[in-house]
Amino acid sequence: MSSIFKSASAIAESLSKGESSAVEVAQEHLDRIAAVDGDVHAFLYIDTEGALAQAADIDKRRAAGERLPALAGVPLALKDVMTQQGIPTTCGSKMLEGWRPPYDSTVVTKLKANGVVILGKTNMDEFAMGSSTENSAYGPTHNPWDLTRIPGGSGGGSAASLAAFEAPLAIGTDTGGSIRQPAAVTGTVGVKPTYGAVSRYGLVAFSSSLDQAGPCARNVLDTALLHEAIAGYDPKDSTSINAPVGKMVEAAKKLDVKGMKIGIVKELSGDGYQAGVKTRFNEAIEALVSAGAEIVEVSAPNFEYALAAYYLIAPSECSSNLARFDSMRYGIRVGDNGERGAEEVMRMTRELGFGKEVKRRIILGTYALSSGYYDAYYGSAQKVRTLIKQDFDAAFAKADVLVSPTCPTTAFKIGEKADDPLAMYLNDIATIPVNMAGIGGMSLPCGLAEEDGLPVGFQIMSPAMKDELMYQVGGTLEAALLSQWGKPLLSSVPALGAK
Amino acid sequence: MTLNYSETIEKYEPTLGLEVHVELNTKSKMFCGCATEFGASPNTQTCPVCLGLPGSLPAVNEKAIESSILIGLALNCSIAPFSRFARKNYFYPDMPKNFQTSQYDEPICVNGYLDVTIDTDEGPKVYRIEIERVHMEEDTGKSLHVGGATGRIHGAEYSLLDYNRAGIPLVEIVTKMIPGTDKYAPEVAKAYVSELRDILRSLGVSDVKMEQGSLRCDANVSLSPRGSGTLGTRSETKNVNSLRSVERAVRGEMIRQANLLEEGGRVIQETRHFQEETGLTRSGRSKETAEDYRYFPEPDLVPVAPAAEWIETLRASLPEKPSTLRKRIQESWGVPDKEMAAMVNADLLDTVVETVDLGADPTKARSWWLGEISRIANESDVTPQSLITPASVAEVIALIAAGELTDKLARQVVEGVIKGEGSPREVIEKRGLKVVSDDSALMAAIEAAIASQPDTAERIRGGNIPAAGALIGAVMKATGGQADAAKVRELLLKHLGQG
Numbered sequence: 001m002s003s004i005f006k007s008a009s010a011i012a013e014s015l016s017k018g019e020s021s022a023v024e025v026a027q028e029h030l031d032r033i034a035a036v037d038g039d040v041h042a043f044l045y046i047d048t049e050g051a052l053a054q055a056a057d058i059d060k061r062r063a064a065g066e067r068l069p070a071l072a073g074v075p076l077a078l079k080d081v082m083t084q085q086g087i088p089t090t091c092g093s094k095m096l097e098g099w100r101p102p103y104d105s106t107v108v109t110k111l112k113a114n115g116v117v118i119l120g121k122t123n124m125d126e127f128a129m130g131s132s133t134e135n136s137a138y139g140p141t142h143n144p145w146d147l148t149r150i151p152g153g154s155g156g157g158s159a160a161s162l163a164a165f166e167a168p169l170a171i172g173t174d175t176g177g178s179i180r181q182p183a184a185v186t187g188t189v190g191v192k193p194t195y196g197a198v199s200r201y202g203l204v205a206f207s208s209s210l211d212q213a214g215p216c217a218r219n220v221l222d223t224a225l226l227h228e229a230i231a232g233y234d235p236k237d238s239t240s241i242n243a244p245v246g247k248m249v250e251a252a253k254k255l256d257v258k259g260m261k262i263g264i265v266k267e268l269s270g271d272g273y274q275a276g277v278k279t280r281f282n283e284a285i286e287a288l289v290s291a292g293a294e295i296v297e298v299s300a301p302n303f304e305y306a307l308a309a310y311y312l313i314a315p316s317e318c319s320s321n322l323a324r325f326d327s328m329r330y331g332i333r334v335g336d337n338g339e340r341g342a343e344e345v346m347r348m349t350r351e352l353g354f355g356k357e358v359k360r361r362i363i364l365g366t367y368a369l370s371s372g373y374y375d376a377y378y379g380s381a382q383k384v385r386t387l388i389k390q391d392f393d394a395a396f397a398k399a400d401v402l403v404s405p406t407c408p409t410t411a412f413k414i415g416e417k418a419d420d421p422l423a424m425y426l427n428d429i430a431t432i433p434v435n436m437a438g439i440g441g442m443s444l445p446c447g448l449a450e451e452d453g454l455p456v457g458f459q460i461m462s463p464a465m466k467d468e469l470m471y472q473v474g475g476t477l478e479a480a481l482l483s484q485w486g487k488p489l490l491s492s493v494p495a496l497g498a499k
Numbered sequence: 500m501t502l503n504y505s506e507t508i509e510k511y512e513p514t515l516g517l518e519v520h521v522e523l524n525t526k527s528k529m530f531c532g533c534a535t536e537f538g539a540s541p542n543t544q545t546c547p548v549c550l551g552l553p554g555s556l557p558a559v560n561e562k563a564i565e566s567s568i569l570i571g572l573a574l575n576c577s578i579a580p581f582s583r584f585a586r587k588n589y590f591y592p593d594m595p596k597n598f599q600t601s602q603y604d605e606p607i608c609v610n611g612y613l614d615v616t617i618d619t620d621e622g623p624k625v626y627r628i629e630i631e632r633v634h635m636e637e638d639t640g641k642s643l644h645v646g647g648a649t650g651r652i653h654g655a656e657y658s659l660l661d662y663n664r665a666g667i668p669l670v671e672i673v674t675k676m677i678p679g680t681d682k683y684a685p686e687v688a689k690a691y692v693s694e695l696r697d698i699l700r701s702l703g704v705s706d707v708k709m710e711q712g713s714l715r716c717d718a719n720v721s722l723s724p725r726g727s728g729t730l731g732t733r734s735e736t737k738n739v740n741s742l743r744s745v746e747r748a749v750r751g752e753m754i755r756q757a758n759l760l761e762e763g764g765r766v767i768q769e770t771r772h773f774q775e776e777t778g779l780t781r782s783g784r785s786k787e788t789a790e791d792y793r794y795f796p797e798p799d800l801v802p803v804a805p806a807a808e809w810i811e812t813l814r815a816s817l818p819e820k821p822s823t824l825r826k827r828i829q830e831s832w833g834v835p836d837k838e839m840a841a842m843v844n845a846d847l848l849d850t851v852v853e854t855v856d857l858g859a860d861p862t863k864a865r866s867w868w869l870g871e872i873s874r875i876a877n878e879s880d881v882t883p884q885s886l887i888t889p890a891s892v893a894e895v896i897a898l899i900a901a902g903e904l905t906d907k908l909a910r911q912v913v914e915g916v917i918k919g920e921g922s923p924r925e926v927i928e929k930r931g932l933k934v935v936s937d938d939s940a941l942m943a944a945i946e947a948a949i950a951s952q953p954d955t956a957e958r959i960r961g962g963n964i965p966a967a968g969a970l971i972g973a974v975m976k977a978t979g980g981q982a983d984a985a986k987v988r989e990l991l992l993k994h995l996g997q998g
Contacts (some may be wrong), residue, residue: 016546082554083552083553083554089553089554091553096553099553101547101553102547102552103547103552103555105554121730128978156965198915199558200557201554201555201556202554203554204554205554205799207798208798208799209798219822235558236556236558237556237558238556238558238559238799238800239555239799239800239801269706271576315796316795317795319588319797320586320588320598323588323590323596323597323598324551324553324593324595324596324597325553326597328660329550329551329552329590329595330552330553340659341652342592342652343590346590362826366793369793369794369795370589370791370793371791371793374793375543378795383956446861
């Protein structure tokens with residue numbers, strides 16, 4: 001059996017038993033990418049040579065009797081917002097076309113140390129701004145469940161690569177839902193760890209105080225394995241947490257929620273949520289109750305301001321973070337004819353190099369930070385952030401974890417919301433509060449919506465630095481649903497690349 | 500110009516404000532591990548962080564925090580238990596991120612003072628300069644605009660950028676408004692910068708080399724009509740890179756503003772550049788349409804929160820104050836107040852100390868530096884220290900003490916050293932300036948003198964000692980002035996039976 005339909009842990013097991021080689025596994029995934037990525041367009045860059053060399057190295061070391069880390073030889077798809085030395089990193093933007101970073105991000109350093117084989121870089125909304133991957137300068141990614149639909153965003157490429165069986169593991173980044181929403185609409189699992197759990201060094205910043213990298217996979221255990229591989233204190237990131245990494249794998253394997261209190265957030269359900277989403281969500285709650293969990297309802301009254309505050313904080317930080325893209329040192333340069341001055345060349349480059357959504361947010365943020373407006377906009381937004389944290393604190397006093405549907409709807413059609421930024425922003429209504437408070441959040445599939453047969457995501461939120469809890473609840477729910485369904489949800493993905 | 504300085508002072512009262520930027524001498528930069536050595540080849544001391552490459556993050560240099568706290572303590576400031584960095588956003592090619600990471604509304608040290616003493620018509624007077632804040636920031640890169648008339652970016656043919664300086668830790672020390680200095684404003688400004696420089700040097704936190712830019716002063720000057728009680732519009736003069744220039748810039752700017760006001764004009768709030776050649780300032784950019792820097796707290800850094808015990812340890816480690824040290828030197832050398840003040844005002848105390856440390860007699864060292872060397876320096880409008888090293892001066896003094904040079908010869912040696920003819924010994928060699936101390940050579944000259952003036956010799960033999968002058972003169976002439984006159988006298992008198 002080809003390794004492409006196996007989980008990361010199953011691949012790891014067969015590698016460690018010598019049933020297959022890392023080179024075989026890498027080649028099978030590269031072949032799969034070659035076969036289906038023309039349709040899916042999950043990848044922006046495929047590092048065939050690098051991946052095979054890395055795999056060969058793992059095989060050699062294993063043959064030499066070296067004790068290797070758990071994920072050694074398992075392939076992975078890397079979101080194109082993470083730097084990898086010598087490998088093109090575009091962030092889905094024309095601005096960085098041709099840029100090859102001279103350094104590895106800390107996540108990549110850790111992946112390499114764990115022997116994870118990096119297949120290539122995945123597509124994303126430009127600079128991680130978007131919920132559909134339609135904002136990529138290199139064309140959209142298609143949802144493997146229905147190629148006419150979006151795979152979510154910004155990390156649509158990473159999520160789609162999992163659902164299309166192009167990779168068993170992927171790295172995403174989540175500023176307002178960019179790991180969890182794509183996971184929800186592709187029927188995969190995505191985790192945004194507590195802010196500071198995974199180093200941001202080498203993650204090209206969108207909104208520094210919200211950005212967090214995290215693991216993506218097709219099941220909870222695989223995300224836990226990847227979480228433990230990439231998390232940990234990094235002196236290069238001042239905001240990283242200086243504490244030991246929790247035992248995520250152990251938590252994912254517990255399969256027990258007896259006596260745990262699970263809080264349903266009143267404000268994250270009801271109006272605006274698709275019927276099929278609500279049905280599957282409620283069924284999942286029942287499954288948790290059957291498993292012995294106690295359900296409580298909690299209220300988070302300030303969540304209604306989360307979206308508005310997010311669209312002040314994130315654009316403000318982005319307007320500053322993206323100022324460095326001025327064509328002077330790297331990336332593209334437009335209009336430098338020897339006559340024009342630096343300022344004009346900067347202006348022409350930024351005009352051509354950035355897409356519409358990025359420009360919209362830079363303008364928003366520049367305005368919000370302007371003298372005279374700062375207090376009213378950025379200042380107030382930070383206060384809302386404090387209120388949201390307080391809402392979470394109050395809720396976590398009543399419940400061990402909180403739950404909600406990950407998104408109000410299933411995957412929409414490509415182009416459907418492209419001209420309506422507000423409708424697009426509403427996609428992230430349930431995921432944004434988690435980033436605002438810096439806590440952990442996971443999305444895992446809880447079935448297919450009746451009306452359209454598309455995956456529905458179930459979100460679990462855990463208190464800061466208690467990411468184990470969402471793995472424990474997620475692992476238990478996944479097992480319960482799997483026994484109901486009799487087979488993994490993703491086994492229903494339509495066949496791809498039947499050429 | 501119609502008003503001179505004393506007329507300016509008759510009509511107007513000055514208010515000063517001084518901002519001093521100090522480059523710290525930490526081994527590594529403010530936010531990365533790059534070296535900070537001065538004068539390295541362009542762009543060799545850079546990394547992803549100080550080049551602002553996408554994905555890179557800053558990490559605060561602990562040593563820079565320590566230095567800043569030391570400076571604050573030495574300036575009698577309160578040390579903030581909690582301070583933050585902010586981003587100052589503006590576009591310029593020598594700023595790799597297009598924002599400068601700088602402390603803004605939450606500086607590390609606040610509310611201090613520094614006492615300076617200057618010589619007034621009524622004797623020494625102490626001025627207390629109040630310090631508003633001491634804050635940390637990073638330096639920018641350096642640009643060199645090639646071609647074009649002004650040396651500025653506009654109109655330049657091309658620009659060269661060196662990022663070695665980008666990210667070097669800077670501390671900015673800002674005074675409160677300094678009123679009441681009256682006609683002594685230029686001296687007070689200079690004395691403040693000089694005292695500050697001595698303190699920084701004693702702390703060992705900076706090289707404090709104004710000519711290399713490791714200490715830079717911006718002088719804010721405003722005038723108000725005498726007795727009006729109002730505050731005039733200020734200008735900010737930059738590019739003031741010597742103590743002497745501080746004094747000249749303040750004086751020049753006061754005269755310029757007075758004449759402008761006299762002609763019915765109005766002072767514009769603007770940046771001006773001091774011009775070393777003319778002692779005048781020229782207009783830079785206007786600050787009336789103030790640039791909006793869109794400051795906001797740096798989200799990539801956590802607040803600086805130094806432990807109280809650490810601050811106390813640093814306080815206990817403060818070195819002796821330069822003013823106390825000066826008192827001690829004055830007592831041990833027995834120097835009168837006036838001469839001590841002259842040495843300090845001429846910025847020669849450290850130089851004299853250095854010369855004395857090399858073995859020279861304090862009185863002699865003082866007299867050389869304040870006398871002959873200062874005279875030559877004044878003639879060519881340079882600093883005495885730029886002409887000759889303390890080592891050379893100490894050597895010359897030692898040669899005089901050993902009888903190898905006369906005072907007159909020594910002046911020629913010093914002149915030769917200043918002209919670049921080499922070390923004192925080399926100058927002596929090249930110019931053939933050795934004291935003729937060989938008795939036989941002197942005796943030959945003495946005998947020749949006696950032979951040419953037999954009558955004079957006879958009178959001396961007869962007891963007319965004052966007549967010896969003529970013969971000594973002849974000997975000195977014959978030896979080209981290189982003989983020791985006392986020695987000649989001794990030998991001559993002995994030879995003629997009068998010794």
